[in-house]
Amino acid sequence: MPELPEVETIVRQLRNKLIGQIIWKVKILRPSQWKATTANRVRRKLKNKKIMSVNRRAKFIIFNFDDSSQLVIHLRMTGKLIWSEKNSVMDDYARTIFSFASGACLSFNDTRALGALELFEGAQKNTWQKKLGIEPLSENWNVAELKKITSTSKLDIKSFLLDQTKIAGVGNIYANEILFLSDIHPERRANTLTEKEVGQLYQNIPQVLQLAIDKMGTSLGHGKQNFRSLNNMEGGFQDMIRVYDRENEPCVKCGSPIIRIKQKGRSSYFCRVCQK
DNA sequence: AATCGTTCCTGATAGC
DNA sequence: TGCTATCAGGAACGAT
Numbered sequence: 647m648p649e650l651p652e653v654e655t656i657v658r659q660l661r662n663k664l665i666g667q668i669i670w671k672v673k674i675l676r677p678s679q680w681k682a683t684t685a686n687r688v689r690r691k692l693k694n695k696k697i698m699s700v701n702r703r704a705k706f707i708i709f710n711f712d713d714s715s716q717l718v719i720h721l722r723m724t725g726k727l728i729w730s731e732k733n734s735v736m737d738d739y740a741r742t743i744f745s746f747a748s749g750a751c752l753s754f755n756d757t758r759a760l761g762a763l764e765l766f767e768g769a770q771k772n773t774w775q776k777k778l779g780i781e782p783l784s785e786n787w788n789v790a791e792l793k794k795i796t797s798t799s800k801l802d803i804k805s806f807l808l809d810q811t812k813i814a815g816v817g818n819i820y821a822n823e824i825l826f827l828s829d830i831h832p833e834r835r836a837n838t839l840t841e842k843e844v845g846q847l848y849q850n851i852p853q854v855l856q857l858a859i860d861k862m863g864t865s866l867g868h869g870k871q872n873f874r875s876l877n878n879m880e881g882g883f884q885d886m887i888r889v890y891d892r893e894n895e896p897c898v899k900c901g902s903p904i905i906r907i908k909q910k911g912r913s914s915y916f917c918r919v920c921q922k
Numbered sequence: 923a924a925t926c927g928t929t930c931c932t933g934a935t936a937g938c
Numbered sequence: 939t940g941c942t943a944t945c946a947g948g949a950a951c952g953a954t
């Protein structure tokens with residue numbers, strides 16, 4: 647499941663390929679994944695646009711075009727991007743294929759088809775990200791703000807970490823890992839955390855995400871839902887996972903079995919001895 | 923305003 | 939073995 651580190655990995659790989667490319671044709675095999683528009687409109691609008699830059703905000707991938715419009719892609723659970731210098735390799739799960747004037751193409755593959763694409767232009771530009779919270783790896787990341795937003799939230803801290811309007815980019819794997827490293831029980835209410843615990847989160851959130859970027863993400867999962875970055879490249883952070891998907895396995899610190907619970911329909915994994 | 927439950931989607935898996 | 943029911947979960951959405 648692509649979270650901030652996985653999306654950042656893909657964005658860095660895409661930059662090397664996409665900047666300067668001009669869209670020639672867009673083949674849409676699953677129109678429902680294009681939000682608020684029709685396949686015909688997408689095809690018409692995107693033709694001849696030149697990609698000037700590729701960026702990330704939270705878990706969103708952004709293509710900025712020469713006319714200042716932007717294409718925003720969210721991979722959700724199983725979205726993948728496949729780059730080809732020549733013709734596209736057809737795949738059962740190809741949902742939208744971008745062909746470029748250079749002859750290269752980029753295929754958006756998505757097994758579960760939960761991913762979303764949207765084109766923004768003019769006044770709508772950047773409105774989509776207004777609701778998103780602080781970026782943990784940006785200069786906006788500061789302990790005073792983290793203290794403020796935790797102290798005013800009644801959410802349990804695990805759900806807080808997943809709430810994109812609070813902190814942008816953390817998903818289920820890293821939320822669990824961050825709480826383990828911070829010795830915080832996932833069911834603790836955000837507004838009950840001590841100053842020391844908020845300090846732990848302040849350090850561990852960017853630290854875990856940055857380490858995961860260095861490892862090019864986490865390739866954990868079953869079969870076709872396993873994460874791969876551009877062109878099916880495997881990440882390396884799965885070897886460093888301490889609690890996620892380790893139910894009943896021994897805690898790496900104390901040896902007691904890792905517990906699994908559900909919070910708002912999401913699995914949480916933790917050590918009941920180490921996390922208070 | 924903040925929080926909660928439901929929905930989308932399909933391969934993997936558990937249980938019979 | 940083969941079938942069926944359940945699960946995985948990010949975020950939009952409507953309800954509270």
